[in-house]
Amino acid sequence: MKSFFPVVAMVAAAMLGSTAVRAADVEVIHWWTSGGEQAAVSVFANEFDKTGDKWVDNAIALGETARAAIMQRALGGDPPDAAQFNPGRQYEELIAAGLLLDLTPLAEKEGWDSFIRPEQIKAPCKIDGKWWCVPVNIHxxxxxxxxxxxxxxxxxxxxxxxxxxxxxxxxxxxxxxxxxxxxxxxxxxxxxxxxxxxxxxxxxxxxxxxxxxxxxxxxxxxxxxxxxxxxxxxxxxxxxxxxxxxxxxxxxxxxxxxxxxxxxxxxxxxxxxxxxxxxxxxxxxxxxxxxxxxxxxxxTGGDIFVFFKQNDPDVERAQLSLASMMVNPKVQALFNTAKGSAPVRDDVDMSLANDCMKKAIEVLKQPGxxxxxxxxxxxxxxxxxxxxxxxxxxxxxxxxxxxxxxxxxxxxxxxx
Missing domain, CATH: 3.40.190.10 (Periplasmic binding protein-like II)
Incomplete structure (x- = not known):
């Protein structure tokens, strides 16, 4: 079940004569299953649920196993709404097959080019001028x-x-x-x-x-x-x-x-x-x-999320909402502090970062x-x-x- 439509909302919409927006379930496949990883992914899930939409968690242990499941479902016509990959060439087949949601309008509206860094993290998501994924951290x-x-x-x-x-x-x-x-x-x-x-x-x-x-x-x-x-x-x-x-x-x-x-x-x-x-x-x-x-x-490596095309416009709206939330400064700070990684933007309050992360961020700032x-x-x-x-x-x-x-x-x- 991808979405629900509360009766109260239906009545209210009819009374107002407006088009109601339905809250949507967004199934997310990822491989974050250890204690530290679960603490980090819970940040995404909890923050997303606050928007009124719902994160539907599908955790599959081991990246290789999770990616195989994602590809099998996507190429078999039953893709999840969102899925984790690493930045690189792992998802180029999905782009070529036209299965991914184009995030370019959202990225341009929010100015992702101006705050997502470094280039090595950005480049695998922005191909031929179009954004096909959202980077969430710098590992x-x-x-x-x-x-x-x-x-x-x-x-x-x-x-x-x-x-x-x-x-x-x-x-x-x-x-x-x-x-x-x-x-x-x-x-x-x-x-x-x-x-x-x-x-x-x-x-x-x-x-x-x-x-x-x-x-x-x-x-x-x-x-x-x-x-x-x-x-x-x-x-x-x-x-x-x-x-x-x-x-x-x-x-x-x-x-x-x-x-x-x-x-x-x-x-x-x-x-x-x-x-x-x-x-x-x-x-x-x-x-x-x-x-x-x-x-x-x-x-550097990291984690990125791709979003698969769906037939339900409410799901697509929720997918874009999730992509936007993932690069929100507050969420970036909370998620990466829990994950042990660095944020993809440098305007984030990392006062909670420990000495290890601070050391890495200082080296990251150096040219080359x-x-x-x-x-x-x-x-x-x-x-x-x-x-x-x-x-x-x-x-x-x-x-x-x-x-x-x-x-x-x-x-x-x-x-x-």
């Missing part, structure tokens, strides 16, 4: 999250660089702590995120762009990238037995409890620490870079600091294959860094 992927208690148990300070951390791994293991926390569920995206951020931290933004955007095969197959693959293999050898099938949120819980020392994960992990009542600098350390003493890059996620350059098929290569390297004892690097170069050679 920064290149973080490490460390348990102060776990390092203290091993008699160590929380490290600020990779060399120190790698040297600490055996000492953490001897202290009975999981030295490196990582999860492998969801098709290997967590491992791929780790590898991507490791390469950025060790080799820099210029290298990242040359590899994933320009397909520089010589660089991808060179000694610098091999070192990153070797580091990834080392980290995998210090993961625990429960790693392969574990979610990112369950992995973060190990760091929160002090059972594990460190996890490389995007800023959405921060929401889990907040829900657990932990404080940065006291209970945990947030290491941007990751593990770079003076970080100068933020690897933004490094796009690779999925803005490469398609979903490439991402799936890349995830498999990195997962095999970290979990298969027989796979060498050299063999994994050769597979990666071959994948990149034929990438679209």
């Amino acid at each position: 920064m992927q290149n973080w490490a999250w460390a348990s102060v208690a776990a390092f203290k148990k091993a008699g160590l300070e929380v490290p600020t660089d990779w060399d120190t951390y790698l040297a600490d791994l055996p000492k953490l293991k001897d202290a009975g702590v999981i030295p490196f926390a990582v999860g492998g569920d969801g098709g290997g995206w967590q491992i791929s995120l780790l590898a991507n951020q490791l390469i950025l931290a060790q080799l820099g933004a210029e290298t990242v762009e040359k590899i994933w955007k320009d397909k520089d095969l010589a660089l991808a197959g060179g000694p610098e990238v091999l070192k990153a693959f070797q580091t990834l293999k080392t980290l995998g050898s210090y993961a625990d037995a429960g790693s392969p099938n574990r979610s990112w949120a369950d992995t973060t819980s190990l760091v929160i409890s002090g059972e594990a020392a460190l996890q490389v994960m995007g800023d959405w992990a921060q929401g889990e620490f907040q829900v657990a009542g932990q404080k940065p600098g006291t209970d945990y350390a947030c290491l941007l870079g990751p593990l770079v003493p003076e970080p100068k890059y933020v690897r 600091s933004v490094v796009p996620d690779a999925n803005q350059w490469r398609n979903e098929a490439f991402t799936t294959a890349q995830n498999a290569i990195f997962s095999d390297l970290i979990y298969n004892a027989n796979t060498t860094p050299e063999a994994a690097q050769a597979q990666f170069v071959e994948l990149l050679k034929n990438a679209e």
Whole structure:
């Protein structure tokens, strides 16, 4: 049921001789299912319900699973009203098929061009001059999250660089702590995120762009990238037995409890620490870079929402109302504070932001600091294959860094 029409409203409309606007249900598919994510999505749902329309929640665990369900329903003729994606090429098929609601009139009326930033977040939504999605946050992927208690148990300070951390791994293991926390569920995206951020931290933004955007095969197959693959293999050898099938949120819980020392994960992990009542600098350390003493890059991704064409004009009105609400300054502040991400507009009151978020926002302001996620350059098929290569390297004892690097170069050679 997409909408309802109260009898009282019908009578009132008839008496006034005007056309009544019906409140509408808006079904929203997303993959925000962890504690921190649920706290954030509740901001959207509660604020939208205050408008008189109703957010109908359809949460599907794992982004890959949710996107598959969205595509199946959309291409099968039964699309939801709104759906979450990541900025990039994941929804280009929907645009080409003419299934999405054109948000351009709303964007022009509200001046989205004047306040949505950075360009790397805006560009995937604005294609050939038309707005096809609404960005709701700026996620920064290149973080490490460390348990102060776990390092203290091993008699160590929380490290600020990779060399120190790698040297600490055996000492953490001897202290009975999981030295490196990582999860492998969801098709290997967590491992791929780790590898991507490791390469950025060790080799820099210029290298990242040359590899994933320009397909520089010589660089991808060179000694610098091999070192990153070797580091990834080392980290995998210090993961625990429960790693392969574990979610990112369950992995973060190990760091929160002090059972594990460190996890490389995007800023959405921060929401889990907040829900657990932990404080940065006291209970945990947030290491941007990751593990770079003076970080100068933020690897940006984020979340966007698309809106599917519907036959009911009241639903379309409600869809546009939801899109507008998502970029409202107050809602942006509430949502992103809960989510651990940065707002898509810079005129938002972020006084409630903690020290981790403030650190990221300061780096974000610096010219040339933004490094796009690779999925803005490469398609979903490439991402799936890349995830498999990195997962095999970290979990298969027989796979060498050299063999994994050769597979990666071959994948990149034929990438679209």
